Amino acid sequence: MTSLDSATNPAHDAPDVSQLVVGVLGGTGDQGRGLALRLAKAGQQVIIGSRDAARAEASAAELGLGVRGADNATVARESDVVIVAVPWDGHAATLTALRAELAGKIVVDCVNPLGFDKQGAYALKPEEGSAAQQAAALLPDSRVTAAFHHLSAVLLQDESVERIDTDVMVLGDDRAATDVVRALADLIPGMRGIFAGRLRNAHQVEALVANLISVNRRYKAHAGLRVTDV
Amino acid sequence: MTSLDSATNPAHDAPDVSQLVVGVLGGTGDQGRGLALRLAKAGQQVIIGSRDAARAEASAAELGLGVRGADNATVARESDVVIVAVPWDGHAATLTALRAELAGKIVVDCVNPLGFDKQGAYALKPEEGSAAQQAAALLPDSRVTAAFHHLSAVLLQDESVERIDTDVMVLGDDRAATDVVRALADLIPGMRGIFAGRLRNAHQVEALVANLISVNRRYKAHAGLRVTDV
Numbered sequence: 001m002t003s004l005d006s007a008t009n010p011a012h013d014a015p016d017v018s019q020l021v022v023g024v025l026g027g028t029g030d031q032g033r034g035l036a037l038r039l040a041k042a043g044q045q046v047i048i049g050s051r052d053a054a055r056a057e058a059s060a061a062e063l064g065l066g067v068r069g070a071d072n073a074t075v076a077r078e079s080d081v082v083i084v085a086v087p088w089d090g091h092a093a094t095l096t097a098l099r100a101e102l103a104g105k106i107v108v109d110c111v112n113p114l115g116f117d118k119q120g121a122y123a124l125k126p127e128e129g130s131a132a133q134q135a136a137a138l139l140p141d142s143r144v145t146a147a148f149h150h151l152s153a154v155l156l157q158d159e160s161v162e163r164i165d166t167d168v169m170v171l172g173d174d175r176a177a178t179d180v181v182r183a184l185a186d187l188i189p190g191m192r193g194i195f196a197g198r199l200r201n202a203h204q205v206e207a208l209v210a211n212l213i214s215v216n217r218r219y220k221a222h223a224g225l226r227v228t229d230v
Numbered sequence: 231m232t233s234l235d236s237a238t239n240p241a242h243d244a245p246d247v248s249q250l251v252v253g254v255l256g257g258t259g260d261q262g263r264g265l266a267l268r269l270a271k272a273g274q275q276v277i278i279g280s281r282d283a284a285r286a287e288a289s290a291a292e293l294g295l296g297v298r299g300a301d302n303a304t305v306a307r308e309s310d311v312v313i314v315a316v317p318w319d320g321h322a323a324t325l326t327a328l329r330a331e332l333a334g335k336i337v338v339d340c341v342n343p344l345g346f347d348k349q350g351a352y353a354l355k356p357e358e359g360s361a362a363q364q365a366a367a368l369l370p371d372s373r374v375t376a377a378f379h380h381l382s383a384v385l386l387q388d389e390s391v392e393r394i395d396t397d398v399m400v401l402g403d404d405r406a407a408t409d410v411v412r413a414l415a416d417l418i419p420g421m422r423g424i425f426a427g428r429l430r431n432a433h434q435v436e437a438l439v440a441n442l443i444s445v446n447r448r449y450k451a452h453a454g455l456r457v458t459d460v
Contacts, residue, residue, distance in 0.1 A: 123433070165459070166458050195445070196442075196444055197440060200352055201441050203353070203434070203437070204438045205438070205441060210434070211431050211434065211435060214426055214428070215427075215460060221460045223457050223458060223459050224457075224458040225455050225457060225458065226458050227445060227453050227454075228453060229395070229453050229454060230451045230453055
């Protein structure tokens with residue numbers, strides 16, 4: 001088995017993603033802002049989106065690193081790869097409104113449909129099977145993938161943390177699209193983008209965040225997942 | 231973050247499990263036999279079960295290490311902790327028949343309900359929510375937990391592999407029972423038993439095996455999962 005320390009990704013046909021513009025819908029939320037920060041630190045061109053352009057611009061200015069802010073529609077239009085980091089309850093409405101702007105784009109869904117009660121978090125099961133499958137159903141002209149579910153928003157946003165030891169499970173039915181997303185994940189120190197199946201197997205990857213929340217609570221951790229033997 | 235190499239488990243009230251007898255239902259299958267081998271190598275008393283006592287005895291003799299074989303009912307009766315490693319399609323019937331023998335026992339469900347077609351594996355959703363919840367429904371007098379889902383049967387059975395780098399997610403609503411199961415997982419070199427939530431969050435842990443199968447296919451690996459920052 002390979003060492004887990006090196007966090008090297010097995011050779012794959014890594015596409016050159018250096019010129020791609022990455023947009024983040026919901027980029028003013030914790031997860032979205034954290035991903036935007038990490039990708040921008042890695043040298044990627046990043047635009048964060050919000051329903052409110054002024055709020056996105058303010059968040060972008062705080063992040064620095066050349067990050068721009070705009071309303072969600074502009075972000076979708078101007079990006080090559082669009083990360084969907086909106087709350088689950090706004091997921092369907094946001095994507096439905098952006099169907100035209102997202103046509104032809106690589107869409108990366110990282111939404112985790114969860115419910116919470118006094119016993120903690122539990123998985124919700126979207127009618128389409130998963131948030132990612134809902135995105136695919138709503139965006140028939142986009143190249144929908146799923147990734148970046150298991151990252152701690154706390155660690156992502158903590159600039160004193162230089163390296164985040166976790167793998168990024170990347171799912172999708174379009175090989176070239178998942179290769180791009182894997183290459184983007186590879187840019188973040190400590191992370192590897194690992195292909196982990198088709199969209200029909202996205203539900204359990206999304207839902208596993210409920211388990212990581214239990215781990216975090218028990219161990220006072222910011223848990224992630226490393227895929228071993230890869 | 232802690233080093234992943236050390237595979238040390240954070241301090242917990244680890245119960246002494248050295249005197250517990252571990253039974254494995256479905257102990258002649260790949261997963262069950264592999265688990266029996268690893269636990270026996272770690273010094274645990276192990277009995278493997280099968281519907282056919284003679285078959286279980288033959289498998290036990292092959293394993294050596296003091297492992298005994300018996301019919302499933304005898305195994306359930308004589309064990310303190312009973313690992314359920316039967317195929318999903320025999321799960322409900324096997325447990326229903328053993329309800330009396332399993333009363334009061336710690337039951338560890340490691341069954342992954344999966345379907346297969348030409349695109350690979352996909353998750354099945356049991357009516358009760360998960361295999362583990364089905365077990366809990368069928369065994370109201372047992373202490374049902376879920377664990378050992380993500381282990382490669384190939385690695386478990388390969389005696390040239392001394393250490394298997396993977397964590398064991400342990401789920402359950404009975405804290406003392408999950409502590410016992412975690413302590414058993416800790417016995418196997420390279421593994422740690424990590425509490426990962428209540429039984430209501432077992433489905434995604436079971437279903438994630440479909441994703442690991444995709445990983446294995448793409449990377450020609452025997453993938454496992456390490457929980458980082460714990």
